[in-house]
Amino acid sequence: MSRRIMAVWCPALPIDRWWLCREDSDTRAGEPRDMPVVLAGETAHGPRITAVSPAAWHAGARESMLLADARALAPMLVVHPADPAGDRAFLESLALWAQRWGPWSALDPPDGLIVDVTGVAHLFGGEAALLADVRGCFAARHVSVRAAIAPTAGAAWALSHYGAPDRASLAADSDPMIALRDLPVAGLRLDHAVVVLLERLGLKTIGDLAAIGRPALARRFRDRRAPAANPLVRLDQLCGRAPEPILPVTATPVPLVQRRLTEPVRHRDLLDRVVADLATALARRLEAMGQGARRLELALWKVDGDVLRRPLELAAATRDPAHITRLFAHKLDDCDAGFGIELVRLSAPWAEPMALTQVDLEHAAQAHGTSLSACIDRLVVRLGGGAVAMPVPRASHMPERAQRWVAPDPGLAVQEELAFHTRPLKLLDRAEPIAVIYQAPDGLPRLFRWRGHVHEIARAEGPERIAPEWWREKAGARLRDYYRIEDSTGRRFWIYRRGIAGDGRGGAPEWFLHGLCG
Known part of the structure; x- marks a missing residue:
């Protein structure tokens, strides 16, 4: 066949x-x-x-x-x-959905699919009916599509992209080189630079390229090993003379458990009991797979046909039934059971490998719900995902840009900090201007006034000069000289002078207080 x-x-x-x-x-x-x-x-x-x-x-x-x-x-x-990431995920879902027409399917990024339909056309009434079914199913999903069938993936791709609308199939006994000779060279899936080069040489169609002898093409593109950069390789793949590896898309099984209730549930205590039972069953399934859940989804089917969904994203992989039940208890506070709930389903769309580990103090703490990841999960459920964040270091010498706020992740908390220079324990949200008296324009400060109080400087260390980030700042940005100082009462501050006298980038230097040291 x-x-x-x-x-x-x-x-x-x-x-x-x-x-x-x-x-x-x-x-x-x-x-x-x-x-x-x-x-x-x-x-x-x-x-x-x-x-x-x-x-x-x-x-x-x-x-x-x-x-x-x-x-x-x-x-x-x-x-x-x-x-682009969402488009890729959508294309992957289409690839799995397209397996209704063949035993396997593969991605053809960024906007195509490859489906093996060998020996299945008769199930749809022929290849023409199969293509009509493809167009109809995609149209029902409001996705515009062009499809074609050929003996090789290269020939099918060329027909779908550059073939005439009334010609969407290539017979198995036909020669693709002859049947597709009038299509442009771009139909060979070549890089744009190679297509431009061939067109400048007068080779605008596949037939023009096929008329050139193989030795000439081999000499011109002998250094091009990638198929998309070598027309000779693409011609061989078009005709089936060279293999073309295709990686099929396989569906990842989602751990899922559900309970179809004999009698609809309307009371909260009964629903909590069902959720706890499902959490225990899901934990067993995750343990058998060697995985832990990072994202959970609880779906409740009501008698009137309405479906309530409660998603939950975790800070770290877990399969602790008590912890999962406790988190969903807060998610169900606004649940309206109506005439009753007849089906409850708990799934883990996102799971990560989670090996069994030696029981230690951290495990005991997690059992009591006091571990860092458990604390983060409870805060997120109570306050909302946007209200909980954690700072992580960022490679920047500018103090106000040396960290960024991200979604809480206990794994990031153990990373080593960037060891640039010693920084104060507390940075002000915005550096505040201060008045400074110093012995010389470039010397150490002696007195400064901040928030109505005058501080006499007893000790000073510095300066630590920080240049502006030229790829972010304007051309006229000024240097900063930071000083760690201690006043006569023992309080320590972190101040800086913006600009140098006579630097030609503004008036006199300005002083600011940026942080408080311990």
Whole structure:
């Protein structure tokens, strides 16, 4: 049986996904799809367009165009940030969903799929009916698509991207080199620089390239080992003379347990008992898999058909039933059971490897709910995810940029700090100006006035000179000289002088108090 490969191309995948996410929002549903929408991503030269809607394309916007240039042509553009990671996750979900048409499927980044349909076309009534079913299913999901079937993945890809709309299948006994000779050389999945080079040489179609002898192509591209940079390799893959490894997408089993209740549950104490039972069952399943849950989802099916979902994200992997039950107890405070709940499901969409470890003091502390990760989980549940954060070091000599706030993660707390220089125990949210008396413009300070009090400096250490970050600051930014000082009463401060007398970047130097030492 000859091999049959189907290539599926979603030419507007980012825009289609953006519309789907927008329609899922109740406040934005029902908006017209004729808005000129563009998705833009940050680059070194400013925001650049990565995807355009049909209305934006007709208004003059194009992919890879700077957003400023596009807005000059079409001021009415609706701009939203691009999300490559979300697009990739959406494509992976489409790859798993596409296995309804074949035994395996693979990704063809950034916007395509490869599906093996060998020996399955007769189940749909032939290849034409199979392709029609593909278009109909994608249209039902509001995703535009072009699909084609050929003996090799390269030939199917070329047909789906550059073939005529009425020609979406290539017979198994046909020669791809002859059947696809009129398609452009870009149909060989070559790098853009190679396509431009071939077109400058007058080789604009696959037939033109095939007419060149193999020795000439081998000499010209003998140093190109990557398939996308070597037309000879791509020609061999197109015709099936060279193997093309394809990595299928496999579904990761999600640990899941559920209980279908004999009688609908309406009372909270009974629901807590069911959740505790499910947490124990899920912990056993996670232990058998050698994993711990990082994200949990509790779904409650009500008698009237409504589904209540309560997600929960954990600071560290766990499979402690008591801890999971305690966290979900807070999530169910606003649960309205209505006429009753008849099905409860608990799943762990995100799980990490978690090996069995020797019981120690930390394990005993975790059993009582006093470990760092358990404390973080309880704070997040009570206060909300946006209200809990932790500082982590960042590679910057500027004190106000030497740390950043991230989502709490106990694993980050054990990392070594950046050992630049000694920093005070407390930094002010914003450096406060002070008045300083010093012996010489570049000498040590003698007195300073802060918040209405005069402090006589008994000891001083410094300066520690910090230059501005030239890639962030303006050209006229001034140097900073930091001093660790102690006044006559024993209090210690961290002050700095911004600028040097006569540096040509402003007036007289300015003094600020930035921190308090222990």
